[in-house]
Amino acid sequence: MTLLEVDDLSVVLSTAxxxxxxxxxxxxxxxxxxxxxxxxxxxxxxxxxVLAMLGLLPEGARAAGQARFExxxxxxxxxxxxxxxxxxxxxxxxxxxxxxxxxxxxxxxQVAETLMLHRGMSAGASRREAIRLLDRVGIPQAARRVDAYxxxxxxxxxxxxxxxxxxACGPDLLIADEPTTALDVTxxxxxxxxxxxxxxxxxxALILIxxxxxxxxxxVGRTLVMYGGALVEEGSTSEVFARPSHPYTQGLFRxxxxxxxxxxxxxxxxxxxxxxxADIPPxxxxxxxxxxxxxxxxxxxxxxxxxxxxxxxRCIRLDVALGSA
Amino acid sequence: MSLFLLRRMxxxxxxxxxxSFVIFVVLDILPGNAALTILGPxxxxxxxxxxxxxxxxxxxxxxxxxxxxxxxxxxDLGVSYAYDTPVAQLILGGLSVSLPLAVMAMxxxxxxxxxxxxxxxxxxxxxxxxGVMTLSQLGIAxxxxxxxxxxxxxxxxxxxxxxxxGFPGWGEGPLLALRALFLPAxxxxxxxxxxxxxxxxxxxxxxxxxxxxxTARAKGLTWRAALWRHVLRNAMIPVVTIIGLQFGNxxxxxxxxxNVFYLPGLGRLIFQAINNRDLIVVRDCVxxxxxxxxxxxxxxxxxxxxxxxxxxxxxx
Amino acid sequence: xxxxxxxxxxALHHPSFAIGSALVLLLLATxxxxxxxxxxxxxxxxxxHKLALPSAxxxxxxxxxxxxxxxxxxxGARNSILVGVIAVAIGLVAGxxxxxxxxxxxxxxxxxxxxxSDFTFAFPAILSAIMxxxxxxxxxxxxxxxxxxxxxxxxxxxxRASANAVWTREFILAARVAGKNRAQITIEHVxxxxxxxxxxxxxxxxxxAILAEAAxxxxxxxxxPPQASWGRMLNEAQNLMFQAPRLAIYPGIAIALSVLGLNLxxxxxxxxxxxxxARRR
Ligand SMILES: Nc1ncnc2c1ncn2[C@@H]1O[C@H](COP(=O)(O)OP(=O)(O)OP(=O)(O)O)[C@@H](O)[C@H]1O
Ligand SMILES: [Mg+2]
Numbered sequence: 001m002t003l004l005e006v007d008d009l010s011v012v013l014s015t016a017x018x019x020x021x022x023x024x025x026x027x028x029x030x031x032x033x034x035x036x037x038x039x040x041x042x043x044x045x046x047x048x049x050v051l052a053m054l055g056l057l058p059e060g061a062r063a064a065g066q067a068r069f070e071x072x073x074x075x076x077x078x079x080x081x082x083x084x085x086x087x088x089x090x091x092x093x094x095x096x097x098x099x100x101x102x103x104x105x106x107x108x109x110q111v112a113e114t115l116m117l118h119r120g121m122s123a124g125a126s127r128r129e130a131i132r133l134l135d136r137v138g139i140p141q142a143a144r145r146v147d148a149y150x151x152x153x154x155x156x157x158x159x160x161x162x163x164x165x166x167x168a169c170g171p172d173l174l175i176a177d178e179p180t181t182a183l184d185v186t187x188x189x190x191x192x193x194x195x196x197x198x199x200x201x202x203x204x205a206l207i208l209i210x211x212x213x214x215x216x217x218x219x220v221g222r223t224l225v226m227y228g229g230a231l232v233e234e235g236s237t238s239e240v241f242a243r244p245s246h247p248y249t250q251g252l253f254r255x256x257x258x259x260x261x262x263x264x265x266x267x268x269x270x271x272x273x274x275x276x277x278a279d280i281p282p283x284x285x286x287x288x289x290x291x292x293x294x295x296x297x298x299x300x301x302x303x304x305x306x307x308x309x310x311x312x313x314r315c316i317r318l319d320v321a322l323g324s325a
Numbered sequence: 326m327s328l329f330l331l332r333r334m335x336x337x338x339x340x341x342x343x344x345s346f347v348i349f350v351v352l353d354i355l356p357g358n359a360a361l362t363i364l365g366p367x368x369x370x371x372x373x374x375x376x377x378x379x380x381x382x383x384x385x386x387x388x389x390x391x392x393x394x395x396x397x398x399x400x401d402l403g404v405s406y407a408y409d410t411p412v413a414q415l416i417l418g419g420l421s422v423s424l425p426l427a428v429m430a431m432x433x434x435x436x437x438x439x440x441x442x443x444x445x446x447x448x449x450x451x452x453x454x455x456g457v458m459t460l461s462q463l464g465i466a467x468x469x470x471x472x473x474x475x476x477x478x479x480x481x482x483x484x485x486x487x488x489x490x491g492f493p494g495w496g497e498g499p500l501l502a503l504r505a506l507f508l509p510a511x512x513x514x515x516x517x518x519x520x521x522x523x524x525x526x527x528x529x530x531x532x533x534x535x536x537x538x539x540t541a542r543a544k545g546l547t548w549r550a551a552l553w554r555h556v557l558r559n560a561m562i563p564v565v566t567i568i569g570l571q572f573g574n575x576x577x578x579x580x581x582x583x584n585v586f587y588l589p590g591l592g593r594l595i596f597q598a599i600n601n602r603d604l605i606v607v608r609d610c611v612x613x614x615x616x617x618x619x620x621x622x623x624x625x626x627x628x629x630x631x632x633x634x635x636x637x638x639x640x641x
Numbered sequence: 642x643x644x645x646x647x648x649x650x651x652a653l654h655h656p657s658f659a660i661g662s663a664l665v666l667l668l669l670a671t672x673x674x675x676x677x678x679x680x681x682x683x684x685x686x687x688x689x690h691k692l693a694l695p696s697a698x699x700x701x702x703x704x705x706x707x708x709x710x711x712x713x714x715x716x717g718a719r720n721s722i723l724v725g726v727i728a729v730a731i732g733l734v735a736g737x738x739x740x741x742x743x744x745x746x747x748x749x750x751x752x753x754x755x756x757x758s759d760f761t762f763a764f765p766a767i768l769s770a771i772m773x774x775x776x777x778x779x780x781x782x783x784x785x786x787x788x789x790x791x792x793x794x795x796x797x798x799x800x801r802a803s804a805n806a807v808w809t810r811e812f813i814l815a816a817r818v819a820g821k822n823r824a825q826i827t828i829e830h831v832x833x834x835x836x837x838x839x840x841x842x843x844x845x846x847x848x849x850a851i852l853a854e855a856a857x858x859x860x861x862x863x864x865x866p867p868q869a870s871w872g873r874m875l876n877e878a879q880n881l882m883f884q885a886p887r888l889a890i891y892p893g894i895a896i897a898l899s900v901l902g903l904n905l906x907x908x909x910x911x912x913x914x915x916x917x918x919a920r921r922r
Binding site for chain 3: 336339340343344347348351352355356462463465466467468469470471474475477478482489570573574576577580581584585595596599604607611614615618619622
């Protein structure tokens with residue numbers, strides 16, 4: 001049973017150097033209760049993909065394609081209809097807990113706002129529910145802290161508050177966009193465990209965005225790999241990790257430090273730097289840095305080539321790539 | 326009371342004390358004997374001595390200073406030589422015109438500026454936005470007294486909707502008096518509103534880009550709802566700052582505009598006092614106006630605390 | 642592409658900066674020409690031809706004393722620039738010094754410096770001018786000093802805020818490690834880095850100073866006859882509002898265009914000199 005079907009989603013940004021494609025024909029599907037990870041370097045278009053689905057793109061950005069949530073295309077809904085989905089059926093947790101909360105409103109009010117908006121709850125009822133939610137996400141002494149302001153919370157606690165906001169209406173889908181990047185390592189683990197536990201309990205679907213392969217490996221069943229705005233590989237997490245197939249994915253795995261690797265083993269890096277959006281060629285976005293690239297790579301965005309029933313990559317040199325791996 | 330307010334309170338009182346000291350030095354000590362100034366250099370010695378004694382000028386400067394301060398605090402400001410009326414009465418008369426004028430102008434300023442600023446920000450990057458901003462750029466460039474003259478030319482000389490100046494007094498009923506203050510208040514407000522509208526607009530647009538607005542929208546608030554519920558209050562912080570800074574201009578503007586419209590307010594009182602060499606009245610009026618400016622800045626500090634919870638419990 | 646080339650290119654494509662520059666150039670040119678030539682001597686009275694309508698001889702007509710309005714406007718430009726430049730210089734030098742010292746020293750020195758600058762806020766230009774006039778009698782010096790004092794806290798605040806930001810940058814740390822003291826660092830690194838901000842502020846304060854000078858002269862506290870001043874012209878025009886309303890138009894337009902030009906240039910410079918904004922544009 002599909003919850004979300006994304007079809008040929010593209011995002012064009014207007015920049016000083018003209019229009020730039022931040023997301024290029026991304027397609028994927030997500031079943032109810034399924035967990036999906038999105039990995040890719042900074043700037044690969046992960047955030048733009050989800051912001052486009054939510055209608056929250058920055059000024060001057062346009063989205064094309066479809067994102068059908070429970071059968072309705074989010075991109076063609078009007079603002080009022082979209083607002084009924086956002087925060088109610090889809091909850092979002094963003095990257096920066098320090099700035100994600102309104103400094104002038106108490107945290108209780110910010111959690112309760114969602115409930116009053118979508119559930120029509122009274123002030124008193126929504127406040128009681130906000131306390132329950134804050135308690136659930138692990139804010140100690142929630143009943144006392146409900147009237148405190150964001151500056152009185154630590155970064156990890158603020159992220160718990162934004163999770164409480166995202167969960168308030170019991171959404172079908174939780175989107176977490178690098179929820180732990182800004183936090184220190186011990187807190188990261190706690191927040192990820194909290195999200196995993198809540199997703200499990202509420203049977204929510206999850207889209208977890210990260211550039212940390214370890215986080216992806218431990219938390220999601222299926223993985224998408226993005227580069228230069230395009231989806232270059234997708235599959236079940238175990239298969240992608242067991243057999244990274246796209247040359248970019250392979251590079252990503254090689255660039256990753258491993259426990260147990262002998263001292264002196266060189267950590268390889270991917271040659272070159274992520275190109276500026278406006279410079280990305282029409283073909284495979286990775287062609288410029290790919291050790292296997294041939295002139296044909298620049299012709300067009302490669303089609304998706306199945307590797308197994310639940311694993312595919314967009315590369316015309318997959319045979320060579322798989323052979324060399 | 327929070328530490329923040331306590332510190333601002335101390336700064337407020339210190340500034341008042343400093344201002345009174347400067348005013349005393351400039352308008353009491355430096356001019357020398359005020360009795361001589363009032364009577365002119367040809368006055369006989371005995372008359373000068375008599376007046377000096379009457380005004381308490383034969384006492385040493387520190388005593389005069391403290392007498393003045395206690396007089397200010399108790400409302401006893403002595404008697405104006407030129408008018409032979411208690412100075413307090415003159416000032417109250419002036420205030421009964423200047424204060425309503427300033428309040429009216431401030432209210433108009435805030436009303437016009439916030440509506441235009443929010444209007445332009447909500448239509449960011451459209452022709453309406455550009456239009457409002459161009460108008461405001463022109464508004465800032467127009468001197469308020471010139472605008473006042475133009476308003477008189479249009480509404481008094483041509484259309485006869487308002488009188489060209491003067492004040493009927495409050496005795497004739499508040500409507501007539503407010504009518505006489507309306508054009509002056511508009512002239513004062515327009516220029517200030519132009520500045521404040523630009524500040525409001527850019528502050529809103531800046532806050533609009535903040536992460537917490539995205540969080541609010543992700544909750545399911547429409548753009549408009551997010552603007553009203555989350556952006557405006559945050560955007561008010563710089564706006565309030567500018568309102569505080571503008572208050573000085575408003576006081577200054579009141580002095581000018583009263584002269585354009587021949588309103589018997591504090592501004593007129595000061596100028597007549599200068600012409601009559603009535604330094605005592607000048608000194609008291611200037612102190613009062615400076616006090617207003619300083620007090621307004623203190624009020625702004627209180628407003629900050631009301632807006633921003635981060636200041637409420639600021640740690641020492 | 643060099644930074645210079647891109648600055649010029651961007652300046653030409655910045656419409657409000659271009660319009661502003663044209664207006665400012667007009668103001669400067671008018672003032673400069675008036676030093677050498679005006680259609681009539683600005684203070685020459687010609688009572689028989691008073692209140693003449695605009696004509697070939699007097700393009701803007703004459704005032705109540707028969708003076709040529711166009712010549713008065715040209716000489717008034719000179720006066721506005723004189724007052725503006727000196728008043729802004731006073732505020733800039735004193736205010737920047739206070740702000741830079743505050744940023745460099747921190748602690749109680751900073752507190753005292755900023756309190757002093759805040760203190761001057763209690764005296765809007767008109768109040769200072771009123772006190773000076775009561776003390777010394779009316780005159781152009783009053784307006785210059787009063788406007789100068791009023792400018793001090795403005796520059797002090799702007800300087801401190803931007804200097805504080807510069808003090809946190811790495812190259813300052815490098816300079817400190819190299820053994821430079823705070824005064825040296827302020828002069829060699831901090832001030833050059835905040836120069837753009839100061840230039841922008843000076844442009845905008847210049848505009849404010851022209852407005853203030855006009856207001857003071859209108860009240861009779863500033864420039865005295867026979868010096869020509871736009872503010873005084875408006876004062877004289879007001880008494881003739883019924884007979885010759887046009888006399889109230891020309892000086893007002895002169896003030897508004899000058900102030901508009903300077904403000905547009907200031908805003909434009911802010912956009913053009915701010916590297917962060919420049920990249921986004
Ligand atoms: N507000 C914006 N205006 C213009 N370009 C933007 C804006 N935000 C992001 N971009 C550009 O869009 C591209 C994709 O950005 P996106 O935020 O989706 O990347 P990301 O994969 O989420 O990276 P990160 O891991 O850093 O969050 C990047 O090249 C970025 O520079
Ligand atoms: Mg991102």
